[in-house]
Amino acid sequence: MLGGYIHDLEPGDVLKPVRYVLTAEQIAWYADANEEDGDWFHSDANPWGKTVRPPTMIHSDKMRILEANVDKERRIAGMTGEGPDLTSDARIHYEYFAQQHSPAYVGEEMVVTCRIIDKYIKRGREYLHYYMEVHTGDGRLVTSYNDLTLLRYQKAE
Amino acid sequence: MGTKLLETPAPLAVGDILIGREGPVTPKQLVDYGSGFLSSAIGRPVVVGANIHTDVEAAKKSGLEAPIVDGMLSTNYLSNMMTRYFGRAYVENGSLRTKFIKPIPALMDIKVRGKVVRKTMQPTGAMRYTLDVWVEDPDGNMLVVGDATVDTP
Secondary structure (H helix, E strand, O other): OOOOOHHHOOOOOEEEEEEEEOOHHHHHHHHHHOOOOOHHHOOOOOOOOOOEOOHHHHHHHHHHHHHHHOOOOOHHHHHOOOOOOOHHHOOEEEEEEEEEOOOOEOOOEEEEEEEEEEEEEEOOEEEEEEEEEEEEOOOOEEEEEEEEEEEOOOOOO | OOOOOOOOOOOOOOOOEEEEEEEEOOHHHHHHHHHHHHHHHHOOOOOOOOOOOOOHHHHHHOOOOOOEOOHHHHHHHHHHHHHHHHOHHHHHHOEEEEEEOOOOEOOOEEEEEEEEEEEEEOOOOOEEEEEEEEEEOOOOOEEEEEEEEEEEO
16 A cells, blocks of 8 residues: 555555656765775766766665655655654565666666565565666666565564 | 776686675764665765664664664675676676675674676677675674676677
């Protein structure tokens, strides 16, 4: 179910796409956060002649699209301390699987789409499977991504 | 300027080991990660709040003994390693899968590694490298496991 919390999402839910223009600052913040000091992500001195975003940056897109679709939770606001306290409902990212299809460059429009593939309980723990794609505004596929998240993490007895 | 990345893939054979980041992830690095990641997602500089990665009480509230490293940070260490070994090809067509099988406590010494397990010629003429990738603790126990592929010209 859209419009609630992340744990309300159900298989078949299609999230409202998010569009934004990729900036050098967004790339630098992301790269620096991940200790990626490679010159390709901090300047246009690279094989493409334009600053490119790191291959894993679809994870940042996941935050963007959840923020836009999971109205009650406001995950980003919660993580910055500006929104609801979510520490009692911690989640653990369990699996990341991204396939790159083309680089994305500073100044390009990114279009992020996401749908919920599955939700299931295994060994008493509930998992949510997201499938995402990021295209450029003119339709070029940049990254496809499968994400498995453990909901409501509590230490096993 | 930071590290100069190489466009051309490193010459690698089946069985070769890739060496990535080594050492502890400090609490400051966890805050820097959360803040930078969120700033990127929001589009303005912010500082991450209390969560299981940045705050002892928040971690304990979720049944953890101490803050843990965000799984995506270890994934990024693996991705950084792949970029350094495979250059342009990894950015253009690489894949990376990681499973976070054990929590990584802050300050634990970790090693980021990869191993070439297969090289297969593709119909396009590209050479596909398939790798096992992982993050291990000081005793060699696996914390993050996964695989990666890259098609090189």
